[in-house]
Amino acid sequence: MALTLRGFDIYKEFLDRTAQEKLADTVRDVVRKAPLFRPDTPYGKPMSVRMTAAGIYGWYADKKGYRYVKAHPNGRPWPAIPEEVLEIWDRATGLARKPECCLVNYYAPDARMGLHQDRDEADFNWPVVSVSLGDDALFRIGNITRGGKTESIWLQSGDVVVMGGAARLTYHGVDRIKPDTSTLLPKGGRINLTLRVVK
């Protein structure tokens, strides 16, 4: 059962430990094919998370702005979204439409992600699904417009968040991760997978 916070459906322990271990291996495989990089931002400061992607599109940021691109900065197409990741999307949304991007965010102990909307996609009727692996993260949820009160929840390894419906454009971010709270990733840190329909 999901708990709902400001319209986000939060499924605690959506993936059991075995599924998390398998998924972590799968993500390592994606990262081998498409190495993590640190995007720049239009406002001139590089992001603190490192990222890569799988799918037809990868989300990309640099001085020119935020957008989806069909190739990794190394020029190669992104690897396909692994079947096991598509199964999580199916199970969490029940939608026949498949996501076209699986963003992979890696949070080292000092990484964070400021409050933002996911709004680079063409159709906000499709939900966004986010999967947590590794160390705990303090996830903050705001409002559909910038500002106002916010609420936070700790996300743990194996948790899944569905951001959809009226909450599809709700501001959200990660204040911090808590190092050494999970034994899943040998080098620590946190992986977040964000699945989105792009076009």
Ligand SMILES: O=C(O)CCC(=O)C(=O)O
């Ligand atoms: O790391 C998370 O839990 C959220 C990531 C996120 O919001 C994003 O990549 O757009």
Ligand SMILES: [Mn+2]
């Ligand atoms: Mn987001």
